[in-house]
Amino acid sequence: MALFSPNSIFKKKNPVNENYLSLTITPEKVLALIWAFRQSSIQVLGYAEAKFKDPENLVHQAAVAIDQASEEAKSDVSQVVFGLSRNWFDDGQVSSETSRLLESMSSDLELKAQAFVPLSVSIKNYLKSQEGAAPNVICVGLFENLCEAHLIKNNQVTASTQTRTNQTPEKVVELIKSLDAKEALPSRIVIFGEHDSHIMGKLQDSNLSDLFTQEPRIEYLSERELAESVAFAQGADILGHEVATQVSAQPVNKVPKEVKEPDEFGFVEGEDILKDKTQENVVGQREASLSALPQPKLPHVPPEQTKEKPAEVENKQPKTPGVSILDQILTLAWFEKITGIFKKQDSPRKIAVALIVLIAIFLMSSLILGQTISRAQVTIRVKSQPQEENFSAQVIVGSESNFDSKQVAGETISARTQGSQKGVPTGKKKLGNNSKGQVTVFNWTTSQTTFPAKTTIISPQGIKFNLDSGIQIASRSASQPGQEQVAVTAADFGPEANLASGTDFNFQQYDSLLYSARNDNAFSGGDEKEITVVSTGDMDKLDKSLSSELKEKSIENLKSSNPDKVIGDDAITIDVTKKQFDKKVDEEATLFNLDMNVTASVITYEQSKLNELLSAIANEDAPQELEAKPQNIEVLSLNSKASGGKLNLVGKFRANFIPKLDENDLKSTIAGKGEKQVRDILMQNPQITDVSIDFSPGFLLAPKIPKTEEKVTIKIETTT
Structure with a gap:
């Protein structure tokens, strides 16, 4: 779950049928209280508390308290507000250790943290x-x-x-x-x-x-009241006003008292509560669990604007700047003057004159516009001759394109992605303590003998014990063997080595008639338990899962950040630059984590550069009077493979050959001519199938191709 992300902030919503968790953390206890709204009052559904020894033990004890409260409430919760005593703060601000602890707790317990509140504020x-x-x-x-x-x-x-x-x-x-x-x-x-x-x-x-x-x-x-105070603060922020005056087991039909100040309870909406660790100074300021946001402000109205003033009329007319004839034509400012003539009661002769003038002005303006602002796009449709061809080329990093050597300029790009993933260990390992005791060693020979430390003796059941220290035993007397006591430890752990008293032992390398041993007291201390540990298979499984996920993300980032580059999936190289487990093989754990950084890199190039190369290749064997331009190249198939710092390209392309047309010559040939003349001139070429001309603006009468080449655009389209 995402913790304290920007999406994890207070959002006012309808609290009906929703349960909440208030988690109060003091220096040695964690108090879990689950509650719900009942008609704008708070009803406690479950409460539990647990002691903890240190911050490392806090998460476990918090889980215990939450489970007990959930069992009493018959409900699970996901939204939590933390109530914190002063020891979790440092110089008036939440310490970085506290922030990391709350993040870890929220993540491990799958809780959505809303905010935190100092206990002094919640009690107030x-x-x-x-x-x-x-x-x-x-x-x-x-x-x-x-x-x-x-x-x-x-x-x-x-x-x-x-x-x-x-x-x-x-x-x-x-x-x-x-x-x-x-x-x-x-x-x-x-x-x-x-x-x-x-x-x-x-x-x-x-x-x-x-x-x-x-x-x-x-x-x-x-x-319990301390935990309820945190619940009151949490509930007041959700509702936007104070809750009922008591925590009740049944719904309370009391009208809540509205809080005039929206930040009275210390919660501020719209902030990341852990990553932004600022906290207001508690002296002379409002307390808040987050950095305070500015309150909404009413529109500012200066005092003098609130008084009504009589409108002041300025009688002086502003001086009108001079307007050019072209501006008057473009804005049709003259049209009102001309039409004003028709409103006057005058003779038909004047009306006829006005119409003639109007038509003349229109024709003149059309002529002026045609010579000044008109533009033309000439679209020439030609027959194309498609031809398919195989090709091979190389993309070279750090050099210019060389079409003679069939080389395209390229560059190496990369994208780094980092992430982490948790795994559940499945390995099993047995641990335990070795049984210990004391034996009496007997020397049945006539010679003094010595046994060094770690000498092995064996019980009748085949259980081995080692001498803890070396001993020296005198020879036997006429009636008694030489004897000496020594401490022993079982070679392996387990309860089966807790042998009863009176057990006889033999030395592994000697005959039992020469040397033996016996325990007068029972052995003890041997035990065994099985624990869950991280296995090599667990690590390999998590490694494979996370590396696959980060590889896909790296390739996606590589392509999205370089949309104008050609990126072949087969040419992408994936490097794992960091792989760190938080547990070792055979280490006891309930969860283990893997952090990994993955870098995806590839040699890439621009499609336009490849099209220029393919155009040059196609033109080597082009039919007479035909050519293949880069925009008429279509790549049909392409395989790319990186090798030795280069990218080898192998594929197939289609070139659409068109007649050789010099655009500059065309522009000079058709300049100043009308649409019909242009069509007649261009259609003389048998390879041209159609010609169309678009003028702008489009209302001109008998437009002509502008004589300025910059205002003429030649567009060539192909037909099969």
């Missing part, structure tokens, strides 16, 4: 929603190795501080003092996190008169 708005008024309060978060304090006044978190030592009542008081309020502190303290009755009792018994104008009221916010 939770208290406001519950009590119906903006709270003035000091929030104190107590955790095992962290204490954070926040001053909330005038609906803002105006100051925050923290300490990372073991907490005592004295340290909590010092932390509250460090909030450094210019006015008297609110006489109300709300504690969240660990419910330390010792600290709370000490605080109630402490003399805090130097900090507060009156004895403060101390309250405790449970961990």
